[in-house]
Amino acid sequence: MSAVSKLSAAMGLALAAMGAPLVANGQVSDGVIKIGVLSDMSSLYADIGGPGSVVAARMAVEDYGAAKKGMKVEIVSADHQNKPDVGSAIARQWYDVDKVDVIVDVPTSSVALAVSEVTKQKGKAFLVSGAASSDLTGKACSPNTVHWTYDTWMLANGTGSAIVKSGGNTWFFITADYAFGHALERDTEQVVLKNGGKVLGKVRHPLNAQDFSSFLLQAQSSKAKIIGLANAGGDTINSIKQAAEFGIVERGQNLAGMLVFISDVHGLGLTTAQGLIFTETFYWDLNDQTRAFAKRFAPQNNNKYPTMVQAGVYSAVLHYLKAVEAGKTDDGTKVVAKMKEMPTDDPLFGKGRIRADGRKLHPAYLVEVKKPVESKGPYDYYKIRSQIPADQAFRPEKEGGCSLVK
């Protein structure tokens, strides 16, 4: 299969390389601001970011009114297949050959960490929405990377502490075996221990596993009160679905989906997903502006409502374009510095700012999935249990170990 996936990677590169002709325009290099949406376009995270992230980026460019302001903005996209080697090869190709100025989204933390490194070397800009590892603004932080939507520390802090405080003090982790899962498990474990809980065991499963019954059984025999799912996308869906089948909840244990997206809830159905508690930074039904965005977004995305990752892409691209305009440059390092200097303000995440370590700050929401009878229809899924203010939602700047923080 590897020959085949290499072939398709090469084809992906070829497609990515087919950009439109460049037009001269004084302020920015080569006259065009080129945004590369790098995402999982075909596998387990494709509904979280994927083609929907391209839609979101396009909407941001339109809403910014780039054309009216005389800015030429182009969007290209590619599929990194959740492989760090493929992702960094595309990033290099984009930066070196295709004159891409900024890469956005990039779910899968291992890929995002690789792309962040490439971006730093090339002096470009990287706006992370899809990836979760808090290392992106911690020990692996970069002056060229902004981590927008959410991270593992925020998820652990929001969901983990809420659960421990309500009595779930013994945990067993089912963890995706790569950078993201490890980071999420680590951050959650810290929160659990800090709040007086105990971790009884953990098991690591390969990314994109099909069958979780074996892992669930191990979790079951640990007798932990809470089974923490430190995985995402299709892996989380299958874990939750199969946990229901094995009667995990009926037999007294509870599931904590550490990272759940609205697309996952949609895929699970409310009957299976009801009662799940987790943390999000965006929900389409928060206010009039988010509702208006979702109503415009869905028809362009096969009637699927935006996830927080896709909303984050919109918001990040919008702020990026503002910074390019304000700084009159598309030099990656300078634009990111400008982005950190300017306060953020957009319809989806409200007012906020970006810290020196690259962490974007905004409120987070602890949500609970509605019961089938409470839901009025597709995508009416969440009850907001509480709002975590921006200054408490994310890891304190000093604790991350980022070298940019003085």
Place this chain on the structure above:
Amino acid sequence: MPEIFGIPSAALFGQLLIGLINGSFYALLSLGLAVIFGLLNIINFTHGAQYMLGAFCAYFLLSRLGVGYWWSLLIAPLAVGAFGVLVERTMLKPLYKLDHLYGLLLTFGLALVIQGLFRNEFGSSGLPYPIAKELTGGHNLGFMFLPNYRAWVIVASLVTCVATWFVIERTRLGSYLRAATENPALVQAFGINVPRMITLTYGFGVALAALAGVMAAPIYQVSPQMGADLIIVVFAVVVIGGMGSIMGSIVTGFGLGIIEGLTKVFYPEASNTVIFIIMAIVLLIKPAGLFGAQR
């Protein structure tokens, strides 16, 4: 509680049983592949997509027409099998005389097209499919909680596998089939319509994939990728069992399911590679596979 290698024996029994359940899917899928390869000499890479089509067919039947699980078990394999017949008639037929590689490339391309179309339409997170009412719940076996549905999967898969093996190896129809692969001209001379038989065999192999798809729908997500993820493993199973060997694919299917299950206990990180390690070892020692005849 007694322990084996540091794992409580009760937990170990549970894992063995779970391995057996996963093995059921491997066996069902590799059986279809073995039938198709053994009798048609086509390496059917579309098998994963056809398994996915089976699951989607069940989903459509339920969500659009209100037809439940039990009827889906019958209708989906028939519908997808008919699609297989169409594929065989229009695309595979001209390839029989060529190298295996052509069939492989065609079926692989077809799988990509089908999966791509479904992904465009339904996205990647998958669609929910409930477990049939009669099979919800489960039994406490003492060492583990066995969901009724999983028990049903083991039984249904075993019955299907044994029945298929019996038909091909022990009945007159099966002997025609096997003879037709060895020497189609001679069998045709006896007045048997060989091309039709081959078409129907392909249809049957595809129907087996669809059946596995319907059985998988309530456990896994009904998603366009479900087959692509599984098919590589299943191919390894077929290679280990011996290309084209019916019994080989059944035994290795269940056997590897168990080995994989045990890996998930002792060294979970390796659980998705263990089958390929075994494949490499088997190929080194016995290139034709455990049950394969040297050709």
